[in-house]
Amino acid sequence: MDLGKHYVNGEWVVPLGDTRFPVMNPATNEQIETVTLGNEADVDRAVASAKAAFESFSQTSKSERLALLRALLDQTNARMEDLAQAICLEIGAPISMARSEQAATGLWHLEAFIEILEAQDEREILPNGDIQLREPVGVCGLITPWNWPINQVAAKVIPALAAGNTVILKPSEHTPLAATIYAEMIDAAGYPPGVFNLVHGDGQTVGAAISKHPDIDMISFTGSTRAGKLISQDAANTIKRVALELGGKSPNIVFADCDLENQVAASIHLLMFNTGQCCDAPSRMLVERSCYQEVLEIAKSVGDAIKVGDPAEEGDHIGPQFDKIQYDRVQELIQQGIDEGATLLVGGLGKPEGYERGCYTKPTIFADVANNMTIAQQEIFGPVLSIIPFDTEEDAIQIANDTPYGLHAYIQTGDPERAERVAKRIRAGGVQINGGPFKFGSPFGGYKQSGNGREGGVQGLEEYQEVKILHVNV
DSSP: OOTTTTTEEEEEEESSEEEEEEETTTTTTTTEEEEEEEHHHHHHHHHHHHHHHHHHHHHHHHHHHHHHHHHHHHHHHHHHHHEEEEEHHHHHHOOHHHHIIIHHHHHHHHHHHHHHHHHHHEEEEEEOOOEEEEOOOEEEEEEEESSSSHHHHHHHHHHHHHTTTTEEEEEEOOHHHHHHHHHHHHHHHHOOOSSSSEEEOOIIIIIHHHHHHHTTEEEEEEHHHHHHHHHHHHTTTTTOEEEEHHHHEEEEEETSSSOOHHHHHHHHHHHGGGGGGOOTTTOOOEEEGGGHHHHHHHHHHHHHHHOOOOOOOOSSOOOOOOSHHHHHHHHOOOOOOOOHHHHEEEOOOSOTOOOOTHHHOOOEEEEEEOOOEEEEEEEEOSSSSEEESSHHHHHHHHHHHHHHEEEEEEEOSOOOHHHHHHHHHOOSSSSEETTTOOOOOOOOEEETEEEEEEEEEEHHHHEEEEEEEEEEOO
């Protein structure tokens, strides 16, 4: 692939910007590619293309858009291995997981949105006799992060196109490989020129230009809460629709009546998944005091057994942090946990033995954490777990909600009534109970500083639609 070009108006074009950015392999700290970053003029060109294409694409029928989605489904199936290999290279996701989870999310989102679009009525008669129409919002600027390169692209691009919008995608400049493959898939699926456009760039230049652009009608962003605030400010002058999926510090409440061995082990493995680089990772384990010591013993046994390994090798190990900046940040927070008096149960500072070359972090578990400690309040985005004791159900709820975030939460209990009672009081957009899996076709999003809007599900399609009411004189 040629990372020196952008995809605009159905063609691979030379960028107007000329900044060259290295794409690194975090497993080796070696450069694997160079991507050319765009500038404001590149955004202007892509927006003009998308705006012109919107005139006709917004008028396509649902059946036409479903046919294009099914063509994209064929392309996704055909390019799964390419996507997995790209993700393995650019973020260090172990290849087994890159295939079974990272790349596969593009397929699962697409299958779910095809079903949702098929079932949606774009024209409804309201009880009062008025006619309600669902129409596309317009030109959509989509800004995606590095930690799930295809999941977040698919979660935004697919519903935007399904609703009849046109798109400018700015993926993370650190992960251009998978995004470029996705653009090739869109092209091969037969989408008309200008409907989908790909502009590589950084947040300060291309991201800001998208957020401020007067001809962009909607922004959807996934990333840090800090960046989400800046995007909201930039978008305010043009009154854009803004959808944000931001940070998290998810509580995982462990009651003594759950299956401790299985649920604690599963919770730790979930936290370590993707090297802890998930916005909804269960990074705060709140443990009922009556089983606290038993949980610590289980946690140490499980944590000590977690393997770190080369992402190019098959297996269930975890890989490196995605770059040196992230590695250094995680190391600083581990040091803060030690300095603030938390008990280091597993792991700690430095790299695992034999993995000094890449950006590898030791799987780390802290015990005796107070919820006001830095490691309990800041999103670490690494394989670091904080274990916090609690005394009562009320105490657990208070600790769970004592965070600026509200993306996700987890509950482990043998009492179904308590599970739902506690879940209702947690200020988070989703709650997984006893390891209940996330299902594609359900909405995902947060409360508080974890963002607004939803991705996935019916609500994820409606994010990209306007509602129009026809008041008819009958």
